[in-house]
Structures are given as structure tokens and as C-alpha cells.
Amino acid sequence: MKPETIAIHAGNLSETATNDVTSPIHLSTTFLRDADGGYSGGHMYSRVSNPNRSSLEKVLAELENGFEACAFSSGNTAGMALFQALKPGSHIIAPDDMYWGFKKQLQNIFSETLEIDFIDLTIPENILAFIRPNTVLIWIETPSNPLLKITDIAAVAKVAKSHGLTLACDSTFASPCLQSPIALGADIVMHSSTKYIGGHSDVLGGVLISAEKTELWEKIRNIQQVGGAVPSPFDCFLLLRSIKTLNYRMQGHCLNGMALALHLEKHPAITQVFYPGLSSHPQHEIASKQMSGFGGMLSILVKGGADEARKVVNKVKLFAQATSLGGVESLIEHRASVEGPDTKTPQNLIRISVGLEHIDDLIADIDQALSQ
Numbered sequence: 001m002k003p004e005t006i007a008i009h010a011g012n013l014s015e016t017a018t019n020d021v022t023s024p025i026h027l028s029t030t031f032l033r034d035a036d037g038g039y040s041g042g043h044m045y046s047r048v049s050n051p052n053r054s055s056l057e058k059v060l061a062e063l064e065n066g067f068e069a070c071a072f073s074s075g076n077t078a079g080m081a082l083f084q085a086l087k088p089g090s091h092i093i094a095p096d097d098m099y100w101g102f103k104k105q106l107q108n109i110f111s112e113t114l115e116i117d118f119i120d121l122t123i124p125e126n127i128l129a130f131i132r133p134n135t136v137l138i139w140i141e142t143p144s145n146p147l148l149k150i151t152d153i154a155a156v157a158k159v160a161k162s163h164g165l166t167l168a169c170d171s172t173f174a175s176p177c178l179q180s181p182i183a184l185g186a187d188i189v190m191h192s193s194t195k196y197i198g199g200h201s202d203v204l205g206g207v208l209i210s211a212e213k214t215e216l217w218e219k220i221r222n223i224q225q226v227g228g229a230v231p232s233p234f235d236c237f238l239l240l241r242s243i244k245t246l247n248y249r250m251q252g253h254c255l256n257g258m259a260l261a262l263h264l265e266k267h268p269a270i271t272q273v274f275y276p277g278l279s280s281h282p283q284h285e286i287a288s289k290q291m292s293g294f295g296g297m298l299s300i301l302v303k304g305g306a307d308e309a310r311k312v313v314n315k316v317k318l319f320a321q322a323t324s325l326g327g328v329e330s331l332i333e334h335r336a337s338v339e340g341p342d343t344k345t346p347q348n349l350i351r352i353s354v355g356l357e358h359i360d361d362l363i364a365d366i367d368q369a370l371s372q
């Protein structure tokens with residue numbers, strides 16, 4: 001079946017006495033045992049599994065061409081489950097332009113148990129020089145946050161395979177609709193479902209999807225069930241509801257993202273636009289090869305420095321000045337001030353999450369904010 005159909009049907013697992021067309025929310029934390037001690041309903045205790053979570057995991061696994069999914073209470077806990085599953089003393093290779101929260105996690109929480117190199121992954125051959133005897137994982141993020149760098153997933157997968165390394169891809173900016181990391185050779189896909197999957201800025205969540213059943217995957221499942229950083233049944237319900245329209249929302253984000261990028265690229269107050277759909281983007285060719293659309297995330301450099309950038313984000317009216325991304329409403333932020341004093345993000349960089357408002361209204365708003 002095609003993704004649009006999977007998104008609407010694959011999560012409808014539960015049959016009810018009242019013949020509901022959509023699944024109800026199962027709030028019960030515990031489930032009845034049979035006379036022989038078994039659980040014929042398929043669930044025992046809600047931290048271990050819950051009907052709404054099983055539905056969510058099924059539809060996400062199918063959308064990503066995976067074997068199974070593990071849903072977590074946030075994107076950060078999804079990533080953390082994978083880092084926790086690695087043997088202490090392992091070495092991992094991560095991108096230099098990495099989601100800030102993960103970089104902090106690796107530097108603050110895992111600095112004593114894991115060895116980490118942050119490198120430029122836009123050139124896959126770069127990786128070879130960094131592989132050590134104890135290297136176990138290559139973590140990529142494409143498109144990356146906030147510079148929209150593109151990593152060639154198939155090329156890095158080849159390097160990972162030939163050295164027996166696990167390849168994990170943070171595919172949050174692409175959503176499950178715009179690229180298929182597993183089909184390109186990745187072992188594990190990660191999403192912050194807080195972003196496009198949720199799509200309405202009202203639910204926190206994260207997910208890992210595995211290409212196949214492996215020892216590492218069993219460990220991750222154990223961390224999910226015994227560690228317990230799981231999403232609530234209501235969160236799962238909201239995500240399942242959002243997924244039904246994900247493909248159509250992504251089409252809108254791609255159309256608006258491209259139109260705004262093309263408009264801003266010609267704007268005299270802007271020196272650079274980072275958007276993988278532009279032919280000026282250094283990895284545009286790879287993006288065109290591995291993505292079916294370029295999404296709704298873009299970053300711009302305004303003429304001047306931090307003050308000029310802050311002026312713009314304070315002057316827009318329709319774009320909400322807030323962090324996060326992937327919702328129906330457009331968001332804008334001065335990224336360096338979110339990331340703090342040790343950030344390498346340019347001071348004149350503004351990150352934009354293009355929503356689903358009419359593009360004419362978005363362009364009119366940003367134009368008035370950019371005018372002196």
C-alpha cells in the first residue's frame with residue numbers, strides 16, 4: 001500500500017464491542033489475566049505495552065519500511081535509549097551540525113561512558129579517518145539543524161556496512177514522508193514526533209524504528225519497557241490522529257518552504273538562504289536524489305549581526321517567535337540565542353519553520369519585517 005493509505009489504516013488495530021471506526025483511548029494501566037494466567041488481550045501493564053502505543057508503533061514502522069518501532073515520551077528520550085544501549089567505552093561518530101539537545105546529551109550525560117567525534121558528514125569519505133577499533137555507531141542527521149546540511153544516506157550506509165557499524169539517522173526534518181533512510185541502508189531511524197509527525201505543536205514524543213530484529217534492538221526495547229520513558233495513551237492517540245494527514249501536510253510544507261526560500265533568496269536584506277530545494281544549496285543534488293520533497297525548514301542569514309536578526313524576529317506578526325518546528329503554524333527564531341554562548345551557529349542566522357498558512361500572507365509578513 002502507498003504511504004497515504006498506510007497512514008490512515010495501519011494504526012487502526014483495536015476492535016471494540018461498539019464497532020468504532022477509529023480506535024478509542026485505552027487509559028487502563030493494567031489488563032485482566034485469563035484463568036490460565038495468560039493475557040489473551042495482548043497487554044499486561046501499560047508501561048510494557050498499551051493498545052494506543054502498539055497502534056502508533058505499527059503505523060510508524062510501516063511508514064518507515066521498518067521491522068518495528070519503539071515510541072518514547074520525547075525525541076530526546078528516543079535518542080537517549082539508543083545511546084544507553086551501547087556498551088560503555090564505545091565510540092560513536094556524530095555530525096558537527098547536530099540537533100543541539102543531542103549534542104548536549106552526548107557531551108553532558110554520556111561523556112564518561114562513550115567516546116564521541118563530531119565531524120562534517122556531508123563528505124562521506126571523511127568518516128574513514130575517524131573509525132576506531134571501538135567505533136560502533138554512525139549517527140547522521142539529514143537535513144540537519146539548523147544549517148540544513150544534507151548527508152548522503154546511501155554513501156554513509158556503505159561505509160557503515162563495510163566496517164560493521166550501526167547507522168542511525170535522525171530524520172525529523174524530513175518526516176517519514178520525504179525520505180526513507182532504511183530503504184537507503186540505515187539500520188535505525190529516529191524522529192522527534194513532537195515536530196512534523198505531531199504537526200500541531202501540542203504533543204511531545206519520539207520514536208526509533210529498526211530495519212530488523214537485532215541484539216541492539218532488543219536492548220532498546222528493554223530500555224523502553226523497563227526504563228519507562230513511554231508516551232501516554234492520549235499522546236499516542238494525538239499522534240495517530242496527526243499521522244492520518246501527515247502526507248498532505250508535508251506536501252503543503254514543501255510547497256510553502258520552496259516558495260519562501262525562492263522569495264528570500266532574491267531579497268536584498270538577506271545574504272544567504274539554507275534550503276535543500278534551492279539549486280544554490282551545496283548538497284542540492286544529493287537532496288534531490290534521496291528526498292521526494294525538501295520540507296518546510298529553512299534558515300537565513302540577514303545582513304548585519306545578532307541585533308539585525310533579533311529585529312526581524314521581533315517585527316514579524318504572523319510567524320510566532322518560538323522554538324520547535326513542524327506545526328501547522330509558522331515559527332521563527334534567532335537560533336544562536338536559543339543555543340547559548342558556546343554555540344557555533346552564526347549570530348545573524350534566523351531559523352524558520354514554514355507552516356500551512358497561505359504563502360502570500362507569509363511573504364507579506366516577512367517582507368514588512370525585513371523592510372527598514
Ligand SMILES: *Cc1c(COP(=O)(O)O)cnc(C)c1O
Pocket residue numbers: 074075076077099101141145170172173191192193194195204205206
Ligand atoms: C526537536 C528535535 C529533537 C528532540 O526532540 P524532542 O521531542 O524535543 O525531545 C531531535 N532531533 C531533531 C532534529 C529535532 O528537531
